[in-house]
Amino acid sequence: MSAPSGSTSGSSAADKAKRERPLSPHLQIYKPQITSVTSILHRATGVALALGLFVLGWGLIALASGEGSYAVFKDFWGSIFGMILLFGWSFAFFYHFCCGLRHLVMDTGRMMDIKGMYKAAYITYAGALVLTMGTWIVYFACSGY
Amino acid sequence: MTMKWTSGGMKSPLSRARGLGSAKSGSHHWMMQRVTAVSNAVLGLWFVWSVLTLANADYAIVRDWLAAPVNAILMILFVISSYYHAVLGLQVVTEDYVHCEGLKVIKLMGQKLLYTGLGVACVFAVLKVAL
Numbered sequence: 544m545s546a547p548s549g550s551t552s553g554s555s556a557a558d559k560a561k562r563e564r565p566l567s568p569h570l571q572i573y574k575p576q577i578t579s580v581t582s583i584l585h586r587a588t589g590v591a592l593a594l595g596l597f598v599l600g601w602g603l604i605a606l607a608s609g610e611g612s613y614a615v616f617k618d619f620w621g622s623i624f625g626m627i628l629l630f631g632w633s634f635a636f637f638y639h640f641c642c643g644l645r646h647l648v649m650d651t652g653r654m655m656d657i658k659g660m661y662k663a664a665y666i667t668y669a670g671a672l673v674l675t676m677g678t679w680i681v682y683f684a685c686s687g688y
Numbered sequence: 689m690t691m692k693w694t695s696g697g698m699k700s701p702l703s704r705a706r707g708l709g710s711a712k713s714g715s716h717h718w719m720m721q722r723v724t725a726v727s728n729a730v731l732g733l734w735f736v737w738s739v740l741t742l743a744n745a746d747y748a749i750v751r752d753w754l755a756a757p758v759n760a761i762l763m764i765l766f767v768i769s770s771y772y773h774a775v776l777g778l779q780v781v782t783e784d785y786v787h788c789e790g791l792k793v794i795k796l797m798g799q800k801l802l803y804t805g806l807g808v809a810c811v812f813a814v815l816k817v818a819l
Contacts, residue, residue, distance in 0.1 A: 586777075586781065589774075589781075590777075590778070592770075592774070593774035593777060593778050593803075596770060596771060596774055596803070596806070597806065599767070599770075599810065600806045600809060600810050603754075603763070603767075603809075603810045603813040603814060604809060604810070604813045606747075606750060606751060606754060606813065606817060607812075607813035607814075607816040607817050610747045613750070614747070621743075633736070636732065636736065640729060640732060640733075643725050643728075643729065644729065646725075647722065647725065647726070650722065678736060678740060681740060682740055682743060685740070685741070685744075686744055
């Protein structure tokens with residue numbers, strides 16, 4: 544913003560002070576804390592899952608299109624590369640699931656203090672890991688590995 | 689969604705002059721995010737379980753599974769619920785991180801149109817298999 548033409552020395556000093564005002568440090572300055580990491584992971588997994596909906600769309604449309612289209616879909620997601628991606632998405636799903644439940648609990652005003660926050664965060668991490676591992680154990684057990 | 693052409697009686701004179709400000713839909717967005725979160729939690733577990741059991745199945749078996757009314761209905765509900773929830777979530781992310789007003793409106797519209805289009809395509813695909 545340009546300074547007004549008739550500015551006095553006082554207002555230009557104010558302009559200077561405004562220009563050099565301290566800025567709040569941005570995200571990467573802070574040490575990661577359980578509060579911020581839990582929140583950021585919820586958002587990151589949410590975006591990943593939103594992208595995963597394209598895979599759901601691909602699968603449903605392939606299924607409706609015929610056997611050939613479905614074979615392409617199944618071959619891609621059954622490959623090692625596809626399974627690694629699906630593993631990531633399964634973790635994203637279960638993390639977002641657990642953290643979403645945590646948010647619903649927090650909406651009722653519970654677990655808002657520091658102690659409750661830590662407890663809820665650790666339950667979220669543990670729940671996400673257990674559910675992800677459990678899903679893949681069931682998958683490999685049913686697949687006869 | 690902050691858009692320049694929204695008008696509302698609850699705006700402060702300054703926000704009205706700027707053309708920005710409350711569109712009075714904040715609580716509706718918040719509430720629908722919770723409603724779809726609850727439905728996603730239930731339907732999502734059903735979906736993961738279904739994928740798990742059908743992952744190695746042949747085309748005909750998967751098709752027959754989706755053609756069953758219960759599965760078709762649950763799948764359509766899951767598509768609507770998850771796509772709606774995704775659009776609400778992506779909207780907040782876009783509003784937080786995209787600071788250029790024009791780009792933000794384009795991205796918000798793009799997300800809504802893309803997910804609406806693909807969501808309708810998903811529902812059509814399920815109906816094509818099931819009916």
